[in-house]
Amino acid sequence: MGILDSKVPSGPLADKWTEHKNKINLVNPANKRNIDVIVVGTGLAGGSAAATLAELGYNVKTFCYQDSPRRAHSIAAQGGINAAKNYQGDGDSAYRLFYDTIKGGDYRSREANVYRLAEESANIIDQCVAQGVPFARDYGGLLDNRSFGGVLVSRTFYAKGQTGQQLLLGAYSAMNRQINRGKIKPFNRHEMMDLVLVNGKARGIIARDLKTGEIERHSAHAVVLATGGYGNVFFLSTNAMGSNVMAAWRAHRRGAFFANPCFTQIHPTCIPVSGDHQSKLTLMSESLRNDGRIWVPKRIEDAQAIREGKMKPTQLKEEDRDYYLERRYPAFGNLVPRDVASRAAKERCDAGFGVNKTGEAVYLDFASAIQRYGKEAALTSGMKDADDKTITQLGKDVIEAKYGNLFQMYEKIVDENPYETPMMIYPAVHYTMGGLWVDYNLQTTIEGCYCAGEANFSDHGANRLGASALMQGLADGYFVLPYTIGDYLSHDIRTGKIPTDSPEFDKAESEVKDRINKLMSGTGEHSVDYYHKKLGKIMWNKCGMARNEQGLKEAIEEISALRTDFWKNVKVTGVADGMNAELEKAGRVADFLELGELFAKDALTRNESCGGHFREEYQTEEGEALRDDENFKFVSAWEYKGEPKDAVLHKEDLVYENIELKTRSYK
Amino acid sequence: MRLNLKIWRQKDANSKGQMVDYTIKGVEGDMSFLEMLDVLNEELINKGEEPVHFDHDCREGICGACSLQINGEPHGPDRLVTTCQLHMRKFNDGDTIVIEPFRATAFPVIKDLVVDRSAFDRIQQAGGYISVNTSGNTVDANATPIEKEKADDSFYAATCIGCGACVAACKNASAMLFTSAKVSQFALLPQGRVEATERVQNMVRQMDLEGFGNCTNTGACEVECPKGISLENIARMNREYLNATVKG
Numbered sequence: 001m002g003i004l005d006s007k008v009p010s011g012p013l014a015d016k017w018t019e020h021k022n023k024i025n026l027v028n029p030a031n032k033r034n035i036d037v038i039v040v041g042t043g044l045a046g047g048s049a050a051a052t053l054a055e056l057g058y059n060v061k062t063f064c065y066q067d068s069p070r071r072a073h074s075i076a077a078q079g080g081i082n083a084a085k086n087y088q089g090d091g092d093s094a095y096r097l098f099y100d101t102i103k104g105g106d107y108r109s110r111e112a113n114v115y116r117l118a119e120e121s122a123n124i125i126d127q128c129v130a131q132g133v134p135f136a137r138d139y140g141g142l143l144d145n146r147s148f149g150g151v152l153v154s155r156t157f158y159a160k161g162q163t164g165q166q167l168l169l170g171a172y173s174a175m176n177r178q179i180n181r182g183k184i185k186p187f188n189r190h191e192m193m194d195l196v197l198v199n200g201k202a203r204g205i206i207a208r209d210l211k212t213g214e215i216e217r218h219s220a221h222a223v224v225l226a227t228g229g230y231g232n233v234f235f236l237s238t239n240a241m242g243s244n245v246m247a248a249w250r251a252h253r254r255g256a257f258f259a260n261p262c263f264t265q266i267h268p269t270c271i272p273v274s275g276d277h278q279s280k281l282t283l284m285s286e287s288l289r290n291d292g293r294i295w296v297p298k299r300i301e302d303a304q305a306i307r308e309g310k311m312k313p314t315q316l317k318e319e320d321r322d323y324y325l326e327r328r329y330p331a332f333g334n335l336v337p338r339d340v341a342s343r344a345a346k347e348r349c350d351a352g353f354g355v356n357k358t359g360e361a362v363y364l365d366f367a368s369a370i371q372r373y374g375k376e377a378a379l380t381s382g383m384k385d386a387d388d389k390t391i392t393q394l395g396k397d398v399i400e401a402k403y404g405n406l407f408q409m410y411e412k413i414v415d416e417n418p419y420e421t422p423m424m425i426y427p428a429v430h431y432t433m434g435g436l437w438v439d440y441n442l443q444t445t446i447e448g449c450y451c452a453g454e455a456n457f458s459d460h461g462a463n464r465l466g467a468s469a470l471m472q473g474l475a476d477g478y479f480v481l482p483y484t485i486g487d488y489l490s491h492d493i494r495t496g497k498i499p500t501d502s503p504e505f506d507k508a509e510s511e512v513k514d515r516i517n518k519l520m521s522g523t524g525e526h527s528v529d530y531y532h533k534k535l536g537k538i539m540w541n542k543c544g545m546a547r548n549e550q551g552l553k554e555a556i557e558e559i560s561a562l563r564t565d566f567w568k569n570v571k572v573t574g575v576a577d578g579m580n581a582e583l584e585k586a587g588r589v590a591d592f593l594e595l596g597e598l599f600a601k602d603a604l605t606r607n608e609s610c611g612g613h614f615r616e617e618y619q620t621e622e623g624e625a626l627r628d629d630e631n632f633k634f635v636s637a638w639e640y641k642g643e644p645k646d647a648v649l650h651k652e653d654l655v656y657e658n659i660e661l662k663t664r665s666y667k
Numbered sequence: 668m669r670l671n672l673k674i675w676r677q678k679d680a681n682s683k684g685q686m687v688d689y690t691i692k693g694v695e696g697d698m699s700f701l702e703m704l705d706v707l708n709e710e711l712i713n714k715g716e717e718p719v720h721f722d723h724d725c726r727e728g729i730c731g732a733c734s735l736q737i738n739g740e741p742h743g744p745d746r747l748v749t750t751c752q753l754h755m756r757k758f759n760d761g762d763t764i765v766i767e768p769f770r771a772t773a774f775p776v777i778k779d780l781v782v783d784r785s786a787f788d789r790i791q792q793a794g795g796y797i798s799v800n801t802s803g804n805t806v807d808a809n810a811t812p813i814e815k816e817k818a819d820d821s822f823y824a825a826t827c828i829g830c831g832a833c834v835a836a837c838k839n840a841s842a843m844l845f846t847s848a849k850v851s852q853f854a855l856l857p858q859g860r861v862e863a864t865e866r867v868q869n870m871v872r873q874m875d876l877e878g879f880g881n882c883t884n885t886g887a888c889e890v891e892c893p894k895g896i897s898l899e900n901i902a903r904m905n906r907e908y909l910n911a912t913v914k915g
């Protein structure tokens with residue numbers, strides 16, 4: 001076991017980033033023209049990084065598996081992006097955002113990184129507005145804000161329920177400007193299959209052209225991975241169908257440590273599973289918790305009657321409802337952080353109070369918000385004694401203006417009108433805090449291999465606060481990585497082009513081809529989805545919202561056996577030298593089958609509960625997570641040694657100089 | 668339910684394609700259209716056949732990847748939804764469903780139902796941006812207030828997902844709705860006005876180069892657009908273009 005150096009600069013917290021930027025080596029503009037950078041991933045993190053790197057003068061190649069950078073899964077983010085602008089004058093500041101993020105992450109993130117993120121947050125909003133991102137505005141023409149869970153200020157900027165779309169299209173347009181200038185060369189419908197190291201440094205990738213099946217070599221002086229999260233290891237999640245861990249996992253196999261794989265976020269407000277055919281889960285944005293109240297029936301008989309379709313939720317009187325978040329957490333109420341809200345929902349459903357056919361759903365109710373907004377709207381439009389019907393209609397209009405697209409999405413999927421009857425929701429896998437370990441400069445443990453956005457582990461500890469992933473992706477991409485990478489690249493100004501005909505490239509390419517051949521030659525018992533679904537079930541049942549030692553041990557055995565079976569019996573039809581969606585899936589699932597085991601091993605090693613990692617053995621009497629700062633105040637960073645069971649644990653001790661560790665309380 | 672499917676199968680860009688018949692049983696109303704195809708594909712794989720290829724990713728109507736022509740309509744019979752959000756409850760037991768790729772000269776077929784929409788990217792590259800550096804030295808975001816109504820209209824134009832249904836719906840395969848949505852988004856904002864002239868000229872030029880047809884105002888695009896992008900955007904782009912031409 002080794003100790004990792006996070007390269008956090010010394011000095012006072014608030015000065016670290018500025019000081020660091022002042023000291024960093026720069027590459028002069030003429031030399032930048034001789035330096036190539038590969039950016040894998042064109043979501044918020046990769047798209048923004050590619051744009052700024054190109055603008056600084058580097059030659060950039062981007063890669064994404066979709067047919068266009070505009071389709072990266074960042075597009076699906078709904079609710080908003082945080083920034084410490086304090087436009088509402090409610091006492092917000094960079095320090096408060098920093099503090100909320102560390103606390104929200106249950107004291108398992110790195111102070112210096114989080115402070116830098118909070119510092120850069122305001123800059124993001126300025127930048128995006130300058131690029132023409134149409135954020136929501138108030139009637140005075142200024143930017144509007146809403147609140148997200150786990151905080152007491154209003155600092156979330158949004159564009160209706162399509163914030164991620166608007167931010168991504170902003171980054172995409174910045175990329176397009178650089179593509180038009182010839183500074184970015186985009187490789188769409190390309191998948192990174194491996195990382196190539198030359199003399200221990202990342203010097204390129206092997207990619208597969210998904211249209212033709214051709215295996216290609218691409219070299220560069222540095223490689224940036226911004227390939228998103230690995231929530232799809234659970235099969236069902238709110239991630240896109242193609243979201244995967246391949247790029248990060250290939251880098252891991254080449255020497256990049258994988259940090260905190262078991263830190264996963266289960267989001268409390270998703271549309272419940274409807275049947276076995278289900279291919280993915282749909283999020284209902286956390287912003288809905290600004291106005292929606294979460295409840296289940298107080299009496300178990302009523303819950304049963306509702307499940308059997310004998311009673312409607314609207315028939316239940318106020319006093320017969322249990323607004324359990326408001327009851328348990330009066331200070332934060334419906335706006336507790338995600339991990340707390342998810343566990344509370346599970347607790348009620350496990351106790352028999354679930355409200356849909358499967359018993360795994362709770363209500364998210366807008367009736368009182370509709371009345372509240374309706375009354376206000378009536379007054380401001382001069383109607384002193386508006387009748388109930390008018391008030392309700394006015395209230396619905398306000399709700400529609402705020403959340404219209406989410407309500408429409410819900411209605412299309414569930415076939416019920418959420419303006420009339422409460423939504424049904426249940427927790428689902430949503431985000432992965434774990435990822436490749438990076439130092440303060442966002443460099444992994446492989447020299448020249450950087451990692452940004454959801455793919456790295458850096459800023460959210462054991463639980464991410466809502467609206468902070470978009471902030472992190474853009475801060476990493478626009479403002480952090482393009483500078484820190486310069487320090488590394490300043491040593492490469494005389495290196496010249498990296499050749500792709502070296503033995504290292506030969507070897508990496510032939511390994512990729514072998515792997516593809518092996519996948520194509522399985523004897524053919526079962527489809528890829530068969531294995532993926534099985535893996536997902538193991539993960540959800542044994543590594544999900546609550547974990548325990550025995551379950552985790554079983555998970556490790558079961559996943560390992562499933563992996564062996566997969567390599568023997570998977571059936572991939574079609575050919576390797578052409579478009580083949582099954583082959584793409586097979587490669588991704590093969591990596592999930594390794595990651596899943598490491599995930600369970602990590603969860604088993606962490607004998608405490610913190611944030612999204614809830615070990616049943618470690619809880620308070622009231623069922624809250626019981627952290628163990630004495631023994632587990634560290635980042636686990638796993639080194640690849642062949643099979644996941646042989647992975648070696650390295651620790652990065654977390655040092656808190658500016659924040660006092662406390663038991664997280666939202667009561 | 669039990670359904671008869673007629674699906675366009677085409678091995679690759681250079682092969683000739685054809686319609687192939689399949690029947691599928693046990694389809695439930697709660698399934699999405701793509702989940703129905705997942706079930707079919709699982710059956711095909713188990714028989715050792717190649718699954719039907721189609722583009723998809725988010726499966727929640729926002730990435731714009733899915734792109735099927737269902738019974739002659741882009742994204743099928745429901746309004747304001749993408750194919751991935753279309754649910755099987757819109758169909759009846761025994762129905763025959765014809766599934767084809769989006770058809771347009773500028774969208775060549777790659778395989779089965781997958782088409783190449785990179786022409787859309789190139790239109791955006793020609794001018795779909797504001798030329799501002801991204802290294803973060805801009806003015807405060809609230810320095811220029813923007814009328815709520817204009818900001819909202821700009822937002823609505825910006826919600827285009829780049830799916831191409833507008834092109835597939837149009838008998839001329841025109842890309843006016845798509846292009847005008849981006850032109851409008853920026854034209855409505857003060858920060859976008861600076862380059863308005865150049866932008867509209869460059870984007871329209873690229874659109875023509877890609878082989879999209881002319882707009883004859885049939886309005887079919889607006890009807891089929893899953894995001895409700897309005898024809899007003901085309902009118903706005905025409906005005907912008909006219910102004911630009913007058914300015915020379």
Ligand SMILES: Cc1cc2nc3c(=O)[nH]c(=O)nc-3n(C[C@H](O)[C@H](O)[C@H](O)COP(=O)(O)OP(=O)(O)OC[C@H]3O[C@@H](n4cnc5c(N)ncnc54)[C@H](O)[C@@H]3O)c2cc1C
Pocket residue numbers: 040041042043044045046063064065066069072073074075076077078079080081082163164190191192193226227228229238239240243244246247283285430431452453454455466467468469470471473
């Ligand atoms: C439904 C949903 C709603 C959300 N809402 C919010 C919100 O309101 N606020 C918030 O802050 N966060 C939200 N999040 C989280 C946030 O959207 C993501 O964490 C963030 O957008 C991730 O950005 P990224 O750039 O790291 O990765 P992504 O956007 O996922 O991009 C990954 C990129 O990598 C590419 N890629 C992956 N593997 C490979 C490979 N092997 N080869 C080549 N390319 C590859 C992909 O093509 C893609 O371009 C939400 C997430 C989801 C799923």
Ligand code: SF4
Pocket residue numbers: 826827828829830831832833834844845848891892893894895896
């Ligand atoms: S305008 Fe509508 S139909 Fe056309 S690409 Fe945009 S979203 Fe799709």
Ligand code: FES
Pocket residue numbers: 722723724725726727728729730731732733749750751752
């Ligand atoms: S799959 Fe993304 S819009 Fe349909």
